[in-house]
Amino acid sequence: MKECKINENKKRCNCSYEPCGKKGICCDCIQYHFSSGQFPACFFPSDVEKTYDRSIENFIKTYQKRGPWW
Ligand code: SF4
Numbered sequence: 001m002k003e004c005k006i007n008e009n010k011k012r013c014n015c016s017y018e019p020c021g022k023k024g025i026c027c028d029c030i031q032y033h034f035s036s037g038q039f040p041a042c043f044f045p046s047d048v049e050k051t052y053d054r055s056i057e058n059f060i061k062t063y064q065k066r067g068p069w070w
Helices: 006-012 026-034 056-066
Strands: none
8 A cells, every 4th residue: 555645745735724634635635625616725826725715616717817827
């Protein structure tokens, strides 16, 4: 079984929601958000991520406005 890269993941994670226990556990994070019609924080530029609007609609809106930012 492959080991979770939680510490490496945390270094790359731009999520500003500090109390979340899923930070760095990307499999749980993606599952949690996608099941609610959302993407995780890392799908958004940092200024948009801070609004906590993680909806797929907001992702599309941001992409249409800015193009690829990653
Ligand atoms: S994106 Fe959501 S689930 Fe993932 S670490 Fe941030 S608040 Fe937690």
